[in-house]
Structure formats: structure tokens, C-alpha cells
Amino acid sequence: MKIGLDIMGGDFAPQATILGAIAAYKELSADQQLVLIGDKDIAVAILKENNFNPDYFEFVHTTEVIGMAEHPARAVVQKADSSISVGFKLLKEGAIDAFSSAGNSGAMLVGAMLSIKAIPGVLRPAITSIVPKLDGTLAILVDVGANADCKPEFFPQFGALGSLFAQYVYNIKNPRVALLNIGEEEGKGNVLSQAAYPLMKESKLFNFIGNVEGRGLFEDVDVIVCDGFTGNVVLKFAESFYEVAHKKGIKDDFFDMFNYEQYGGSPILGVNGPVAVGHGISTPEAIKNMIVLCKNMVESSLVDKIKSAFQ
Amino acid sequence: MKIGLDIMGGDFAPQATILGAIAAYKELSADQQLVLIGDKDIAVAILKENNFNPDYFEFVHTTEVIGMAEHPARAVVQKADSSISVGFKLLKEGAIDAFSSAGNSGAMLVGAMLSIKAIPGVLRPAITSIVPKLDGTLAILVDVGANADCKPEFFPQFGALGSLFAQYVYNIKNPRVALLNIGEEEGKGNVLSQAAYPLMKESKLFNFIGNVEGRGLFEDVDVIVCDGFTGNVVLKFAESFYEVAHKKGIKDDFFDMFNYEQYGGSPILGVNGPVAVGHGISTPEAIKNMIVLCKNMVESSLVDKIKSAFQ
Numbered sequence: 001m002k003i004g005l006d007i008m009g010g011d012f013a014p015q016a017t018i019l020g021a022i023a024a025y026k027e028l029s030a031d032q033q034l035v036l037i038g039d040k041d042i043a044v045a046i047l048k049e050n051n052f053n054p055d056y057f058e059f060v061h062t063t064e065v066i067g068m069a070e071h072p073a074r075a076v077v078q079k080a081d082s083s084i085s086v087g088f089k090l091l092k093e094g095a096i097d098a099f100s101s102a103g104n105s106g107a108m109l110v111g112a113m114l115s116i117k118a119i120p121g122v123l124r125p126a127i128t129s130i131v132p133k134l135d136g137t138l139a140i141l142v143d144v145g146a147n148a149d150c151k152p153e154f155f156p157q158f159g160a161l162g163s164l165f166a167q168y169v170y171n172i173k174n175p176r177v178a179l180l181n182i183g184e185e186e187g188k189g190n191v192l193s194q195a196a197y198p199l200m201k202e203s204k205l206f207n208f209i210g211n212v213e214g215r216g217l218f219e220d221v222d223v224i225v226c227d228g229f230t231g232n233v234v235l236k237f238a239e240s241f242y243e244v245a246h247k248k249g250i251k252d253d254f255f256d257m258f259n260y261e262q263y264g265g266s267p268i269l270g271v272n273g274p275v276a277v278g279h280g281i282s283t284p285e286a287i288k289n290m291i292v293l294c295k296n297m298v299e300s301s302l303v304d305k306i307k308s309a310f311q
Numbered sequence: 312m313k314i315g316l317d318i319m320g321g322d323f324a325p326q327a328t329i330l331g332a333i334a335a336y337k338e339l340s341a342d343q344q345l346v347l348i349g350d351k352d353i354a355v356a357i358l359k360e361n362n363f364n365p366d367y368f369e370f371v372h373t374t375e376v377i378g379m380a381e382h383p384a385r386a387v388v389q390k391a392d393s394s395i396s397v398g399f400k401l402l403k404e405g406a407i408d409a410f411s412s413a414g415n416s417g418a419m420l421v422g423a424m425l426s427i428k429a430i431p432g433v434l435r436p437a438i439t440s441i442v443p444k445l446d447g448t449l450a451i452l453v454d455v456g457a458n459a460d461c462k463p464e465f466f467p468q469f470g471a472l473g474s475l476f477a478q479y480v481y482n483i484k485n486p487r488v489a490l491l492n493i494g495e496e497e498g499k500g501n502v503l504s505q506a507a508y509p510l511m512k513e514s515k516l517f518n519f520i521g522n523v524e525g526r527g528l529f530e531d532v533d534v535i536v537c538d539g540f541t542g543n544v545v546l547k548f549a550e551s552f553y554e555v556a557h558k559k560g561i562k563d564d565f566f567d568m569f570n571y572e573q574y575g576g577s578p579i580l581g582v583n584g585p586v587a588v589g590h591g592i593s594t595p596e597a598i599k600n601m602i603v604l605c606k607n608m609v610e611s612s613l614v615d616k617i618k619s620a621f622q
Contacts, residue, residue: 134555145493148501182456182543190459190540214547218555229501230541232493236525237545241552244445244529250561 001031002058003294004096007038008065008083009103010282014038017102018046020287025056027288032295035096038062038083062086065103068280072106076114084108088115091273098294100265102278102287109146109268109277116272119303121310124150125270126158126228127277128165129235132257133218140166140175140223144231144266155179155196155225156203160309161269162223163206168300169267169293175222178212180230186210192227200225205309264289267297270306274298312342313369314605315407318349319376319394320414321593325349328413329357331598336367338599343606346407349373349394373397376414379591383417387425395419399426402584409605411576413589413598420457420579420588427583430614432621435461436581437469437539438588439476440546443568444529451477451486451534455542455577466490466507466536467514471620472580473534474517479611480578480604486533489523491541497521503538511536516620575600578608581617585609 007017021034028034036043040061047054064082066075076085087099088111101108109125118125126143133139142162147154159177166175179200181189186197188211200208212221217234226234242258264286265276274297278290297303318328332345339345347354351372358365375393377386387396398410399422412419420436429436437454444450453473458465470488477486490511492500497508499522511519523532525545537545553569575597576587585608589601608614 148493180544182459182540182547190538193540214544214549215551215554217548218551226544227501229493229504230544233491233525233537233541233545234548236493237528237548238525240526240529243526244565245561248563248565250556250563252559252561254555254559 004099006101009101019284023288024291098274100276102282122270143228147228150227152195160205177223180226181211261286315410317412320412330595334599335602409585411587413593433581454539458539461538463506471516488534491537492522572597
């Protein structure tokens, strides 16, 4: 297995990405090879500074970088030798089995759509995130930003993508899928959620349990489906709660579970290959966990499972 | 000044509402009279049980109650002698100066629209809530559920309503109004927020400072504008964080500020009279603070200020 890592992506790259690669190396087995994509000279220098033998990694040298604030579609097309563009080229060619980056997530989404493309039948790929639950387990929130504007028919697909991810990567049996809504009963909500509810109810691809309100996100649900605007607001709001608790020195197992570093990255679900995007502020710990997520996606054959479900 | 209270509204009514009225009595001056609307016999019995002289209050006896789960529009029309319907009749006639209830908030909104009606020029009244800030002050979130589906032109109005409320009731000078969005720069967001941004920018009714993301809600902003779906999800999500922190015994000034009891109620802004709705689970402390909110709205002539702004 070869896992590609964009070493130029993220606010603290390439230092944080390369330290993350070193940390990941220690958790990977001999047949799991990391491929570092980016400026090889800088990478080798940082590895040597850290007394780490560069021969343990493969390198693909690139000369361009897509900045965090660049326009995604424009940057992917214009910067053909950027680490993100090259990463997707390698993934498409089969030279790597998964690709991950903590860089410009819009560029990652565009790059995936232009190279490996959406799985046939998937209307819109989606990005997921993790919501800790009070019982110590995790729920999957989908979509958290790939689709700011949604049509009702996207929602059952998000439910299916989230359910397969929860099942095969997080080993949650028969995941309970809910629609994020304002009111618990069928018929509540805005026009979009009212139209999405019956479509989710009739889907045979997952176990739909109805609506969940903002106050129920920590409870008896495994996959929470929403449009990417609402999901992104909720995700960032949750992060700010964690940051406040952290800054205030509040030590608590539940609040600590909001630390994004533990999950490392979010998969882009519904594209023809395992792809993970990381938080811009990714630390080495987060990068390591993003790589582990890629490994888990490859080992679980998640992409094949999604292809079968959408046939 | 006469402040009407629906004593039948809320999960713990009439016990909690009447204990709340007793608590409020101690904070009101001699010329601020509470009018208890609901079952007078029950009210008098509870007051006597608590060794409180019923003569300190006025009573308007009603025979019907709108349940928390009833269909708002249907219930308001069919139950003409419900505490909510009668409360609005009194408000419209000028027999009371403000009306508050912790009952069915949908019915409160419908009741307001059918009786005192929206202020001319206001496209859609909105419900606000409080978001604590890290500096110990408060921000206003609007809308939190009155309008699940919004048009872009509602947003500058929400901004104006929230700004006037922040200014006159919370004494915040020149309130900074932001649009809740997924991305900080102009042009980011979903179709709705992209269309709302320029309308907010060109409004002369408030001090627009641009977009705020989910992670920035606790920071340098006084009024946060969003559609009622997103606002309701955020509000309930925030409440669940507080509940978790509370249950876990986490003592912290910031987290304690999420305790809705302190604010008691949310105003319905943009209607022709001071109206506050309370949380269904309102305790006596919350009811008391909802009454104080009504008093503050009357004293600040908030409704007149809104009328002038929307002329």
C-alpha cells in the first residue's frame, strides 16, 4: 500500500507534515509506504535535522504550492506541478493508493473531481467530520462544507456515504442515520429538510431513524446528515467550544474528544479513491492520524463498498 | 406599566410560572404591575401555598391552554380563550404593555402576527437569542427559528432588528453586526448568504462588519445574523454543550453564561408590541428574567425605535 502525503499543505507545512510523516512511519507496517509529495530538498533537510533516514520514504518532487487562500478551481488547473495536482495525478494513475493533504480543502475537492472523479451514481461527493458522543463513541457529520447549497436528493446519498464510512472505517454496526433538523417530528424543518426527509425514509441504503435537533448531536445517532453550510457552521462552532475549554484548562474526557488532532483528517466520500483532507492548522499528531485514516480507508476497501452500494 | 404573563405556558407551568411571577414581583417597582393570564383558581391556590398575597397581581381568567406540541396556527384560531390568544387580545387592546409566555413559541409567533401584527416595513419578524462572548459580554443571534426559510432581503432587516435590540435593551453602543457564514471573505457562502452580504453591506441601519464563521461567534461581534434554520441548530447545539458541562460539574464563568435561565426569554422582534417567548423548560428564575426582559423592552421604547427605523 502506498499512501501519498502532500507535505506542502497546511499552515505549519512542511515542518508539521514531515514530523507527522515520521510519526506515522512508526505506526505503519513494512508494506505500507509513505510517498511524500512536495519539495524534496526541504523534506530531506527536515528529515536529517530529525535524524530520520530519508530512505524510509518515497519522494515525488514538485515545484509549486497551492496557497490556503487561493481560488481552488483556478489554482488546480494553473498549478499543474503543485503538490495537490501531482498527488491526484499519482492517485489516478494508481501510483499511490490514497492521497491526503492539510492544504487548501477546496483545491482538494476540485482536484478529486477533475482527476479520479465522482463514483458513478454519486450526485455530489461530501466531506465528513466527527462529532463525539457522550457515551464515548463517535458520530459522523456529513456534509461539512463540500456542498454549501444542496438539493433534497443529495441527502439520502450523504446518509449512504456516511453510513458506509461509519460501518467500514469506524466499525459501527448498522449505523443509525438521522437528518439534522429543527424539530423532531416528520414535517418539521425548512423546505429543504422537509423534502429530504421522505427521500431518506425510503432509502434502503441505511438505517434512517428520523430527525435529530441541534441538542441531540451528542446522543443516540451515528451519522448526522445536513447541508454543507449548516454542517460547516456546526463543525466550526464545536471546534471553538473545544478551544475555549482547552484554553481555560478544563480537563474532561468528553471535551477532549473535540480535539481534531485525534481524527486528523476528513475523508472526501463519493470519489473514486481514498482521499483525506486535514485541518489547516494540522499539527504533526493530526497529520499522523490523517495518514492512519487513509490506511484504514484503503484496508477497508471503502471506495469499493461505496461503488457497490451506488450501482 | 402592565406586563402580561401566560401562567399556563411551559413544561413546568403553572407552578414554575407563578413562582417566577413571585420572584419578578420583588424586582419590579410599584408602578410595574404583573397581569397573570390563565386559570385564576389554580394561580391563587399556588400563591396561597407560597404565602403570597394574590392581591399583588392582576388576573385575567382563561379556560383553554395551547399545548406545546399543538399546531400553532390552528390552535391560536380554535382556542380563542387560551392564555396565549387572550394575552395577545389584551396586548392589542392596550390593556397590557407587554406579553410573555414560555409556552408554544410557534403559537406565540402566530398570535403576534394575527393580533398586533408586524410593524409596517418589516418583512418578517424574527426571534433572537443570546450568545455569550469570551470577554464576558453578550452577542445577539437572530433569527433562531421564526423563519426556517429566508430570502436575502430578510437578512439586513434581521441585522437592523438585532442592532436596535442590542443598542436599546442591552446598551451596546453602535453594535457590530455580522453575517454568519462559511468563510470570512465577501463572496463566500451559500447562494443565500452570498446574496445577503451586499444587501447588509449597503444597509444604513446598522454597523456591518462582514462575515463571521462558526468559530468566531464568541468573539468581536455584537449581532450575528442568520436564517432561522441555522440559528436554531446553533442555539440548540450551544445549549447541549452547556448541559453537558453542567452535568459534568464543570464550573466556569463562560460556560455558565450559556445557562438560558439568566436571559429568561427571547423577544419576537418586528411586531407592534413587546413580546417575549421563553424556553419550554423554563424554571421560575427563567420566568422572572423573561418578565424583566419585557420590562426592559417597554422602558426602552424598543418597539417605537424599530418603527422609526423602518419608516
